[in-house]
Every structure is written in structure tokens, then in C-alpha cells.
Amino acid sequence: MKFTIRKRLRQLTSGLLALVMLVGTAGLLAGPAQAAGAIEDGNWDTVTPLKDIYADDFLMGTTISSGNFGTTKYDFIQYHFNAMTPENETKPDQIWNRPSQEPNFTNADKIITNGHEDGFYVVGHAFAWHNQSNHWPERAAQYTQDVEWDYWEARYQLERYIRTIAGHFEEAGNQFDAWDVVNEAMRDNPDNPTDWRNALRH
16 A cells, blocks of 8 residues: 555656656746747647546646636646636635625636536635635724634624535536635644644634
């Protein structure tokens, strides 16, 4: 088992290095402008697609924005990847900026529709995150840095957010294949990593 995992990791590393070398070598030999031209001409197809190399092991994923569809970058993504995650379109500050407003699903729906039509496994990202979520719970004038948030109000707003967003994406033909529910729950450099409760973000 260990040998198989090590072998697959070596193969993954080799595939990624080949991809980097393809782009990097073009830049060294031809300069940045010609390197960009090589990508636009589709020369990345001189290597085996990463998704094919690991087809029996796992999906090969990348992030995507709704504006990527129909571009050369998207051609590259289709060639090498079979899973995609919206980079920002399903984060709170973009899909539903604050509780007093209405959610906007336009860009997220576009990613799901186009992604599934092109055969991608599509992952939603993310229900709860400490970043790009500034107005959840919505800040009120009485709250300052010295005043604790009201726990039950914060919990109600989080539940409302998740039920509304998840409910929209439960509709037939409009589902993500998976969700990142909580993103980066642990602090970056906790004092005592073995105490997982203390290591959680507050």
C-alpha cells in the first residue's frame, strides 16, 4: 500500500513537473510573449492530460471563474482537469453579501451548468469561512471589538445562509456534486496544535 501511494505521488509530481517545464521552457527559449502564444496555440496537448494519467486513482481539479468559459484558459482546463471548484462565485461576499440583501446565483449557476455540460465534477466552495464573509453575521452599530457577538443571532444567520444557499442548489439539474462545508476551520499557527479545540478559529 505504501509503495503504491509513493509510486502514485511520484507520478503526480512527474506530471506536474512536465506541465511546468512545458510552460517554463517555452518562456526560456522564446520569451514571455512567445510563451503566451504557445499556450494560445494549444501546444499543451503535446503532453498526456493529467486527468488521464490518474483516471484510475482520483479526480484532477482546479479553480475556475465564470468568466473563464469560452477562453483559451478554459481549453487548457478542459484538457487537463475533470473537476472544478468556483474560485469565488459561491463565497458569501459574492453570492449573498449580507443578510438584508437577496442572494445572486447567476454566476454560480453558470459554472454548474457549463461545468456539467462539459463533463466536470463540480464542487461548491464554501458554506462557512472566516474570510470573504464580512457581513455574516451582519454588523450592527452596537457591536464593537470589545463586545461579543450574540451567539444565537450569529447561529440563526449562519443556518439561514446555509439553508438558503443549499436549498437553491438542491433543485433538479442545478446541483453541485459536493460541497466544502467549512473552509480553513483551524487557525494558521495555533500555540498548541494538539489542542484542536483551542486551534479552532473563533
